[in-house]
Amino acid sequence: MIELIRAWDRRHRHGSQPVIAVHPAGTPDERLGPGWVIEKRHTRVTVTWP
Numbered sequence: 001m002i003e004l005i006r007a008w009d010r011r012h013r014h015g016s017q018p019v020i021a022v023h024p025a026g027t028p029d030e031r032l033g034p035g036w037v038i039e040k041r042h043t044r045v046t047v048t049w050p
Contacts, residue, residue: 015049020045023044
């Protein structure tokens with residue numbers, strides 16, 4: 001998560017806002033959409049910038 005925040009700071013701070021989506025754990029990859037995936041105990045979080 002920290003690396004994603006640093007990437008946003010370097011490349012996107014003054015541009016578009018990130019899109020963060022939270023899905024239940026076990027959601028198949030093909031249903032997540034694009035972006036970085038952060039695996040949590042009960043969820044899968046995707047982060048992307050348009």
